[in-house]
Amino acid sequence: MDVNGTPYRSIWLAKNGWQVDIIDQTRLPHEFVVARLSTLAQAATAIRDMLVRGAPLIGATAAYGFCLGLREKADDAELGKIADTLVDCRPTAVNLRWAVQRMLAVLTPLPRSARVSTAYKEAAAICEEDVVTNKAIGRHGAGLLQDIWKKKGQHGPVNILTHCNAGWLATVDWGTALAPVFRAHSDGIPVHVWVDETRPRNQGAHLTAWELVSAGIDHHLIVDNAGGHLMQHGEVDICIVGTDRTAASGDVCNKIGTYLKALAAFDNKVPFYVALPGSTIDWQVTNGVGEIPIEERDSEEVLVVRGLHDDKIEGVRIAPADTPAGNPAFDVTPARLVTGLITERGVCPASRRGLSSLYPKRENDA
Numbered sequence: 001m002d003v004n005g006t007p008y009r010s011i012w013l014a015k016n017g018w019q020v021d022i023i024d025q026t027r028l029p030h031e032f033v034v035a036r037l038s039t040l041a042q043a044a045t046a047i048r049d050m051l052v053r054g055a056p057l058i059g060a061t062a063a064y065g066f067c068l069g070l071r072e073k074a075d076d077a078e079l080g081k082i083a084d085t086l087v088d089c090r091p092t093a094v095n096l097r098w099a100v101q102r103m104l105a106v107l108t109p110l111p112r113s114a115r116v117s118t119a120y121k122e123a124a125a126i127c128e129e130d131v132v133t134n135k136a137i138g139r140h141g142a143g144l145l146q147d148i149w150k151k152k153g154q155h156g157p158v159n160i161l162t163h164c165n166a167g168w169l170a171t172v173d174w175g176t177a178l179a180p181v182f183r184a185h186s187d188g189i190p191v192h193v194w195v196d197e198t199r200p201r202n203q204g205a206h207l208t209a210w211e212l213v214s215a216g217i218d219h220h221l222i223v224d225n226a227g228g229h230l231m232q233h234g235e236v237d238i239c240i241v242g243t244d245r246t247a248a249s250g251d252v253c254n255k256i257g258t259y260l261k262a263l264a265a266f267d268n269k270v271p272f273y274v275a276l277p278g279s280t281i282d283w284q285v286t287n288g289v290g291e292i293p294i295e296e297r298d299s300e301e302v303l304v305v306r307g308l309h310d311d312k313i314e315g316v317r318i319a320p321a322d323t324p325a326g327n328p329a330f331d332v333t334p335a336r337l338v339t340g341l342i343t344e345r346g347v348c349p350a351s352r353r354g355l356s357s358l359y360p361k362r363e364n365d366a
């Protein structure tokens with residue numbers, strides 16, 4: 001996607017061919033800063049501290065983190081250590097495990113001397129596939145937006161509510177939940193996005209809003225609690241969100257607060273869609289609520305709000321000094337609340353049967 005007229009991805013190889021550049025997402029929307037990763041430790045920190053975030057981008061960064069780790073040491077014992085270091089960074093997004101397992105499967109049978117160059121090729125392939133996948137999600141999802149626009153008699157914009165950031169910054173390019181929005185916009189379908197601010201880290205306010213401003217797409221930022229009210233008043237035509245892990249049953253695990261939006265959508269008969277690449281499906285999980293590990297993050301993220309003050313990014317404490325906080329980072333939306341899943345292979349019901357119809361071979365992986 002373009003940033004001030006220059007095309008960017010969220011991660012790329014530096015000109016020297018081995019270091020890895022990322023956009024430091026902790027600084028957006030106030031500063032556009034490119035950070036350079038040279039070691040496995042730096043890649044792990046970038047994932048853990050959320051300089052990069054979003055399930056597909058975490059997977060892509062882990063793949064390049066693998067390359068950086070192998071440059072340091074490429075023997076057999078090291079492969080397992082690198083994998084453990086990366087997988088431990090964030091527990092919920094299954095793409096992290098998926099990317100690391102894919103790297104391990106390709107690299108383990110190779111002699112030590114061939115590992116580094118092959119690792120870079122595989123990491124690049126993961127990134128390229130992610131772009132193609134998300135573009136296809138955009139195409140399938142835009143079809144849904146077009147149908148809604150037709151039903152509205154081609155009057156007014158299609159109003160989409162989204163939660164967190166599942167835009168191009170959460171992937172290598174295009175995004176998942178926002179890919180249909182970008183595609184519909186470029187196809188000339190008028191769209192307007194309700195952007196949940198997404199406390200506590202405000203990925204909606206910081207990242208989704210920034211992406212939409214950059215793309216010139218009509219939107220409004222809303223507090224997390226406003227969605228239900230807007231749905232009751234017919235202001236939302238469709239919800240589209242991303243997912244960090246999709247159970248084989250069609251349950252989806254996404255940023256905390258997604259479940260409440262799905263409940264409100266269900267109550268108001270607003271279609272609730274989840275956009276995902278196949279790499280997000282965990283065929284081993286049959287019950288999302290009990291089986292998906294939910295990341296608990298630092299309570300400071302809840303107690304301190306970060307923003308721009310006097311041209312500096314600062315934190316402001318919003319609760320009494322002695323108040324403790326809980327910070328579960330994700331929740332699970334049961335499949336029964338999900339209207340459909342938008343994948344790179346098409347749209348399907350949120351169910352094992354629906355997913356198996358699109359991914360017949362993958363189901364056997366479970």
Ligand code: MRU
Nearest residue numbers: 053054055166170176242243255
């Ligand atoms: O904690 P984050 O910012 O990594 O959470 C990201 C999300 O919840 C996204 O919705 C999800 O990863 C899907 S991204 C395409």
